[in-house]
Each structure stands twice: as structure tokens, then as C-alpha cells.
Amino acid sequence: MKEYILDTTRDIHGLYPHVHIWGFPIAAYLFLGGLAAGILLFATLYYLKGKADDMPFTVKIAPIFTFIIIMLGLMLLVFDLHHKLYVFKLFMTFRIESPMSWGAWTLVGVSIFSLLWPLSYIDDIEKYLHDRGWRRLDVVTKFIRDLEHNWLIPRFLIISFRKYRTFFAYILLILSIILGIYTGILLSAFNAHPLWNNPILGPLFLTSGISTGSAFVMWLSNNKKERRLMSNIDMALIAIELFFIIHMVMGLQAGPEAFKLAGSLFLGGPFTVTFWILFVGFGLILPFVLEAFELKGYHIPPALPALLVLIGGFLFRIIMVQAGQVSEYPFIH
Amino acid sequence: MRYGMAIEVNKCVGCADCVVACQIENNVPMGYSRDWIMEHVTGTYPVLNMHFESQRCNHCDDTPCVRTCPTGASHVIEGGIVKVAQDDCIGCGACIEACPYDARYFHPDGYVDKCTFCDHRVEEGLDPACVSVCPTTCMHFGDLDNPDSEISKLINSRENFTLIPEAGTAPQIFYLK
Numbered sequence: 001m002k003e004y005i006l007d008t009t010r011d012i013h014g015l016y017p018h019v020h021i022w023g024f025p026i027a028a029y030l031f032l033g034g035l036a037a038g039i040l041l042f043a044t045l046y047y048l049k050g051k052a053d054d055m056p057f058t059v060k061i062a063p064i065f066t067f068i069i070i071m072l073g074l075m076l077l078v079f080d081l082h083h084k085l086y087v088f089k090l091f092m093t094f095r096i097e098s099p100m101s102w103g104a105w106t107l108v109g110v111s112i113f114s115l116l117w118p119l120s121y122i123d124d125i126e127k128y129l130h131d132r133g134w135r136r137l138d139v140v141t142k143f144i145r146d147l148e149h150n151w152l153i154p155r156f157l158i159i160s161f162r163k164y165r166t167f168f169a170y171i172l173l174i175l176s177i178i179l180g181i182y183t184g185i186l187l188s189a190f191n192a193h194p195l196w197n198n199p200i201l202g203p204l205f206l207t208s209g210i211s212t213g214s215a216f217v218m219w220l221s222n223n224k225k226e227r228r229l230m231s232n233i234d235m236a237l238i239a240i241e242l243f244f245i246i247h248m249v250m251g252l253q254a255g256p257e258a259f260k261l262a263g264s265l266f267l268g269g270p271f272t273v274t275f276w277i278l279f280v281g282f283g284l285i286l287p288f289v290l291e292a293f294e295l296k297g298y299h300i301p302p303a304l305p306a307l308l309v310l311i312g313g314f315l316f317r318i319i320m321v322q323a324g325q326v327s328e329y330p331f332i333h
Numbered sequence: 334m335r336y337g338m339a340i341e342v343n344k345c346v347g348c349a350d351c352v353v354a355c356q357i358e359n360n361v362p363m364g365y366s367r368d369w370i371m372e373h374v375t376g377t378y379p380v381l382n383m384h385f386e387s388q389r390c391n392h393c394d395d396t397p398c399v400r401t402c403p404t405g406a407s408h409v410i411e412g413g414i415v416k417v418a419q420d421d422c423i424g425c426g427a428c429i430e431a432c433p434y435d436a437r438y439f440h441p442d443g444y445v446d447k448c449t450f451c452d453h454r455v456e457e458g459l460d461p462a463c464v465s466v467c468p469t470t471c472m473h474f475g476d477l478d479n480p481d482s483e484i485s486k487l488i489n490s491r492e493n494f495t496l497i498p499e500a501g502t503a504p505q506i507f508y509l510k
Contacts, residue, residue: 010369012438019435021426082424083443089404089421100403100427191397191500192433256499329433329497331373 019193019325025080027317030183031212032073033107034205034313036066037180038213040114042230044173048166057221058230060121061128065216066114070107099189103182110179113172119144119154120162180206183317187324195262195327196320200251204244211237212313215287219306227302231291234309238288245280262327271323279319283312336412336450337477337505338464339487340387344471347372347385351463351472355389358451358462362441367448368463387463387472390415390436390448391496391504398428398437406445412476413505414452419444433500450474477505 014021043063046052052059078087091108095101118125126141147154161168184205187196211234218230252263266275287305294300347370355361355368368389376382392415399407399415406421407428417428417437422444429437429445440446451461455474459465464472475484488507495504 010366010371012365015429015435015438019430021429021439080425081443082426082439082445083422084424086420086423086443089406089423093405095403095405097400098403098427100401100425104403189401190427190430192431258499325430329500331371331497 018328022080022321022325024318025076027321028314029073029076029080030186030205030317030321031314032069032076033183034180034209034317035212035216035310036069036073036110036114037176037183037206038210039063039066039069039216040110040117040172040176040213041180041210042213042217043117044169044176047169048173055223055226055229056124056128057223057226058217060118060124062217062220063114064118064125067111067118070111070114074107074111099182099186103179103186106175106178106182110172110175113168113175116157116161116168117172119148119158120165122148177206180209183209187320190324192329193262193324193327194255194258194329195252195265196324198248198251200244200248201320204241204248207237207241207244208313208316211241212310215306215309215313219303219310228295231294231302231305234305235288235291235295238284238309242280242284257332258327258329261330262323265323265327270326271319274315275319275323279312279315283308283315287312334412335477335505336392336414336455336474337484337488337507338450338461339473339484339493339507339509341471341473341509342373342384342386343510344469345385345387346469348468350466350468351387354462354466355448355451358454359449361446365438365440365446367436367446386496386508388434388436388496389463389506390432390450391434391502391506392448392450394503394505395501397431397433397500397502401427401431403427410452412450412452412455414450414455415447416449416452417445417447433497433502434504 010016039062042058046055047059078084081087090101090104093101094105122141122144129135129137148158149155181202184202188198188201191197214230214234214237218227218234221227221230249263249266252259253267265271287308290300290305290308294302294305349370352366352368352370356366359367361367368387371386371388372383373386374381374383392413394413396407396409396415399409403425404421404423406418407415408418409415424439424443424445426439429439437445437447454461460474464474473484473487475482477485477488479485487509492510493507494510495507498504
């Protein structure tokens with residue numbers, strides 16, 4: 001005999017009272033994608049402007065981290081899949097309508113180029129490390145040299161990358177902008193969630209991603225000129241971000257009922273404090289003020305505003321992923 | 334050929350027979366359901382009005398789930414039925430996020446599962462399991478393209494509504510008032 005216990009309610013895990021299937025890994029992935037896009041954008045942009053030697057950290061050293069950041073993001077993404085063994089299916093097809101599909105392909109391109117970029121700068125990287133008395137990583141640089149000298153395919157890739165660096169820099173610049181925008185468009189493609197279904201999300205996530213990228217460079221660079229420039233850029237980006245955020249909230253408030261409900265999550269709803277105080281206050285306005293004071297000549301450790309921007313950017317993605325899933329079309333009939 | 338459903342909300346007593354029939358017919362794992370009953374109450378006490386709605390995937394004409402699927406696992410078959418190819422699904426959850434009706438869920442095996450309008454029964458000329466068991470016969474299934482079908486006549490002759498039409502999905506399940 002077989003016994004069936006039947007469930008007629010709609011109490012499926014992760015679906016009620018509202019959809020909650022995306023959490024920390026997706027938010028972290030969106031943050032890491034934006035951060036990598038920001039770092040690569042500055043590296044390629046300043047290389048193309050001919051400033052590779054003036055800004056060695058931005059152009060040559062910072063991209064080392066992007067490959068690690070992207071791999072970490074991809075690991076989180078695969079970890080979040082429910083049918084993990086089928087992940088290769090993502091790369092068996094290309095669907096232009098699905099942002100996730102072209103995002104996955106963009107990531108492939110970005111991760112290949114972001115690996116080749118620092119590999120092609122191996123001499124400069126080694127010199128940079130030796131100048132600072134770091135010889136512990138010599139094993140790694142030696143391994144990469146071996147790879148370049150003794151293996152045909154890596155040798156071909158690295159040499160051609162070095163030779164046509166300007167061409168690849170243009171491609172990587174475009175890819176990094178696509179990656180940055182994609183982290184926002186991924187969410188704005190879901191019309192079932194009015195908070196996400198918002199065209200400003202693409203530019204907003206791109207700006208936030210570039211801002212975290214500049215904060216990353218500002219934090220780790222020890223070239224004073226570079227830090228100062230990144231600090232200036234970051235201030236401008238924060239101002240643009242604030243403008244986009246106000247624009248987003250105003251747009252939601254001016255929309256139909258579902259959009260008003262979505263906006264009210266930030267205006268008196270459960271996300272009000274985290275959004276306005278923790279993210280906007282401590283993640284945007286405070287670092288902006290600190291950077292302004294530093295430019296005026298006050299001594300402020302650069303790590304402080306940089307870390308605030310980075311934590312703020314991460315928090316912003318967590319809030320958007322969570323709040324977006326809460327915002328739904330109400331049943332009215 | 335365009336399959337659709339018409340449900341008379343005033344005849345529905347909320348017995349959930351459709352839910353049970355679906356779970357048995359499609360071997361839906363315990364704790365999950367492809368269709369469900371929504372109790373809808375309007376008004377202010379003591380003047381209250383209540384009706385039940387048997388809800389499921391609306392097999393929309395404009396399918397946000399198929400659009401956002403990165404692998405093409407979510408697809409539309411003949412008759413406008415929206416299905417998931419289990420072997421192409423990576424379980425990313427994009428379609429679950431895209432559906433305004435929350436009609437999709439993660440099967441315990443990892444892939445995304447949903448109502449199929451019982452296409453294996455429809456192929457044989459039968460009604461979907463939920464429709465076939467309804468004790469009040471409040472549910473009707475058929476071809477919306479054929480103006481002479483029972484369902485087309487019901488929809489044309491009676492006042493009806495669809496769920497969340499403002500999401501722009503063009504749902505194909507019609508609730509008759």
C-alpha cells in the first residue's frame with residue numbers, strides 16, 4: 001500500500017509570502033561583477049590615454065585582482081544554481097533576449113582578457129613587487145614566465161596580446177562597460193518585480209560598479225597622484241549615483257500603483273533605514289564628505305572612504321535583490 | 334490552435350480537488366503544487382464577498398519566463414503551452430523571478446517545474462487532470478482560436494477577468510464572473 005499525504009496549500013519554500021529564491025550569492029556576484037568592471041574600465045581607459053607609466057597601479061597591478069574577483073563571482077553564481085551539473089548548458093546556446101545569457105558570454109570574454117592583461121605585464125608586475133621588497137611571489141612570476149617560454153598556446157596568446165594591446169584594450173573597455181550595465185539590466189529585465197523593472201537600474205549599477213572600482217584602486221594604490229585622481233573621480237561618480245537614486249525613487253512614486261508600492265519599500269517601508277541611512281548615508285554621502293575633506297588637505301586615511309564605498313556598494317546590491325523580490329504586482333480585481 | 338482555460342469563480346467551492354488531481358497525475362513531489370486555490374475576500378464587514386480562484390500557470394501569450402531563460406529550457410509548444418525542458422534547465426531561477434503569478438518552483442531534483450496543461454493528456458484529446466475532476470464543473474478547457482468551442486463561447490458571452498493583466502503578459506486563463 002502506498003500512502004499519499006497531499007498538500008493543497010501554496011506553502012512552497014521560497015515562494016510565499018513572496019518570492020525569495022535569490023539571496024546573498026546573487027547580491028555578492030552582482031557586486032563582484034560591478035567591481036571587476038570598474039577596475040578594468042579604469043585600467044583600459046588609462047592605458048588608452050597613454051598613462052600606463054604614470055598610473056602603474058591602475059593600469060598594471062589592479063587588473064591582477066579582476067580575474068580572482070570574477071572567478072569568485074562565478075563560483076558564487078554556480079553555487080547558487082539548483083541544477084548545478086547542467087551549468088554547461090548556459091554555453092551551448094546564446095539567447096539575445098535573456099540578459100543572463102549574454103551576461104554569461106560577456107563574463108567568458110572578460111575573464112579571458114582579464115587573465116591575459118596582467119600576464120602580458122608580467123615584467124612590470126615583477127618590478128613593482130621587487131620595488132616594494134615583495135619576493136615571496138617570485139614563484140608565481142617564475143611559473144608564468146615558464147608558461148610563456150615553454151608552452152606554445154600561452155606563449156602565442158601572451159605575445160599577441162602584448163603586440164595588439166591597444167586593440168584588446170578597446171575590446172576589454174567595451175566588455176567591462178557591458179559587464180557593469182549587465183549587473184543592473186539582469187534585474188531590470190524582470191517585469192514581475194516593479195522595483196527592478198526600471199530602466200535606470202542599468203546606469204545606476206554601472207555607476208556604482210565604477211565607483212567601487214575607483215574606491216578599490218584608491219584604497220590599494222600607494223601612488224599619491226593616482227589616489228588623488230581616483231578620489232576626484234569617485235566623488236563625481238557618487239554625485240551621479242545620488243542623482244540616479246533620487247531619479248529612481250521619484251520615478252517609482254510617479255508610476256502606477258505597483259510601482260508606488262515598490263517605492264514605498266524605501267519610503268517608510270521595511271527597507272527605509274537600511275537604504276537611506278546605511279547605504280546612502282554611510283556608503284555614499286559620508287565617503288563623499290571624507291574625500292572632499294581630504295582634497296582640502298585634511299589628513300584622512302584613504303582606506304576609510306574606500307572601504308565605506310565598497311561596503312556601501314555591496315549593501316546596495318543586497319538591498320536591491322531583497323527589496324526587489326518583495327515588490328510584486330498586487331492582485332486587484 | 335491556442336489552448337486556454339475558463340474558470341467560473343461563482344461555481345468554485347474551493348475543494349482543492351484540482352490541486353490533488355494534478356499532484357497525483359503529474360507525480361508532483363510532496364510539499365509542492367503546480368496549481369493552488371486562492372481565497373479572495375472583498376468588502377467591509379459585515380458586507381463581505383468571497384470567491385475562490387483555482388490558479389496555475391497562465392500560459393501567457395507574452396511569456397516573461399521564456400524571455401529571461403538563459404538556456405532556452407523554458408519554451409512554448411504548439412497550442413501556446415509553456416513548458417520546461419528538464420535537461421536544459423540549470424536552475425538559475427530567472428523564470429521564477431520573471432513570473433508575476435509565482436507559478437514556477439524548484440523541483441527537489443534541481444530543475445524548474447510548472448503546470449503543463451497536462452499536455453500528455455491533451456494530446457490524447459482529454460482535458461487536463463484538474464479540469465476533468467472538478468466536482469462543480471467550474472473549469473473549462475479548450476481551443477481559444479476556434480470560435481465554436483465551448484470555452485470561446487463562454488468567454489465571449491460572459492463577463493470575465495484575467496490575473497494581473499497590467500504586467501503585460503496576456504494571460505490565457507479567464508475567470509468568469
